[in-house]
Amino acid sequence: MSVDIDISGLRRERITAVISPLAELGMALHALSEPGHHPGLQGWVTTVTAGLDSHLADRMCEADFLWRSTFSDIFQPYAGIPGRDTLPGATLAEELDLLDKLSDEQFVDAALEFTCALPYSRPGPAALADADARARALELAAARGPQQLLFSERLLADPTRTRAWLRQFLEDCDAAFFADTWSRLRHQLAADARHKTDLLRRKGLAEALASVSSAVTLDEAADRIVVDKLGDGRTATADGGLLLVPTSLGRPHLMVLHRHGWQPVLHYPISSPALAAPPSLERLTLRMAALSHPVRMHMCRSLARSAFTTGELAQIHGMTAPEISRHLSALKKAGLLTTRRRGRYVLHQLDVTAVARLGSDFLEGILR
Template sequence: MTIDITGLPHERISFCPSPLGELGAVLHALAEPGHHARLHAWTTATAAALKPELADRLHQADFMWRFNRSDILLPARPRETLAEELDDLDRMDDEKYVGSALELSCSRRYADGAPSPLVDERMRRRALDLAHARGPHRAAFVERMLVDPSGTRAWVRRLLEDCDEAFFADTWRRVRGGLAADARHKTELMRRRGLAGAVADASSAMTLEEDERGARIVVDKLALGRTSAEGTGVTFLPTAFGRPHLVAVHAPGWQPVIQYPVPTSDPAGPAPVEAVKLRLEAVAHPLRMRLCRSLARGAYTTGELVDVHGITAPEVSRHLSVMKKAGLITTRRRGRYVLHQLDVSAVARLGSDFLESVLR
């Protein structure tokens, strides 16, 4: 996923925490606790403390944050308070608001843009059809939004304000200092080392590419998207509740926004999607699985593997090359012999790396 920033001055690129952005991440964690194992204690306790009426309202509107995050929850111009950001949201016109709220239900062409279901009958029918397929709660909410967008928007605002009162205000007080410190750190990195340093520090799944064609921020996701920051800017929102997700707003007509998880104690960081693909392909081959069994128990030379598995030296070398390229084995020289051994820690991370890649 790429964001073209050719010619964009660094003053138009900002790192800043957002109360609304963090509330969106929190609501997603509550709706999909399986995505956020490290938050298990918090999500369990918070969900248990919710009043039934508030839990029911959250269920009605959760399509805006359960599967993907609606763009309206990721402000391009963060404010100090949630109330200020909700005021900004109130100033958005109905077509843009409803189109964004229902975009994941209405259109497979997010990156190309799609007309709002308030003005396009085909998109309206699609939104209703998909809503009915998701059950009566979803259908009732979408029907109400299409018939009475202003009233439904007020209902959503009250819902977010009630979440703030019930649990988010305390959560925000706890995390906002760390998020602000991370944003200041990234801003200082951008000043001293350039945007490339700040982007790399935000996430190893993001890079800055510069060549004769221009400059681009590249987000390593299992998704395709392209947008331009020309005439707008780029906003980076740090989040304490977002990992493993790396959310990027890239719809036409919206300023690009990237919400990135603040650093954790994991020194390895997120694995690139290509690396996960190579490792899955490497271990999927039946002969390489047998080689892994040997290499997990100790270090072997190529000749020893030939004897153990009854195959030729070129075959062993070819399979070892695939596994080494995937980062699954380590090699060391002992005299004139080269010893190969499975990197058990890399294989152990493969499941979590794969899950993080598809959730990113």
């Protein structure tokens, strides 16, 4: 499984390594919402959380599906600008201006990505225009609770007002904690971007991609970049460019923006936190046995990012509900799942803290 980027005809000068304050703010919000994904950031998370105004913390929960279960493409709006060659802004304000330039259809579809209701790497109906897509998005939002349903309803009913709400929220996050964090991180990120640029100029794309991650390779014969991930996707640079965007807060997430019609982006981590000590041999044996089935390992990719019902997992993985239930039972018996009830829905999610104890290779594999 992999995400492939067709780079046929891509000119060297259209490949750009560049930093993005908005993308890093998105990763900051993700780390605050899912600290288990980022054991090396516990000190930073604790400090920021302790200093958060209660009103801002409440607003952070209102739309946390934009950054908790997945990294929404709204944090990389430059990729959606027509022409597919726009670069990130030098400041957060400039990038928020780029976010304002996305059409309502682009913004809503990117914000509803968490529902898995819309085609991603191929053309499809827009939720604002298609009644079936809208209904499906709201149905899946309901499975994640009344707060996410309410936000989705607001988004579909009045995207202009919701976009204004989000911009103000991001500006308030910048004032509260991110401006200080960015002032400390941007020099390290800029240095890495310069290093990638130098590799591109002196040694070529293959060497630059190898320095991004061992999971990223160049298939020169096929004119494509292959990103090894527990998932499938395809995109192409076409007549646009390719962006390499480093993150300090995002490890272990190596992400590929491959939304149809958008400029491809490789969003890669540059630092490595220390993980927890390994579990007992008995516990390790039980857990590795549960993960030995390839379907269960594939399910872990979904469950690491969000909580899902049995029915949703059955639809995502093309299996029956009883088959999914048997795999969930094996993972739960090994102590790798958390389960909670919300109304008539039972939601299952991977315990990433427990998985982290299996070792960094497996954790990075499913979160990549």
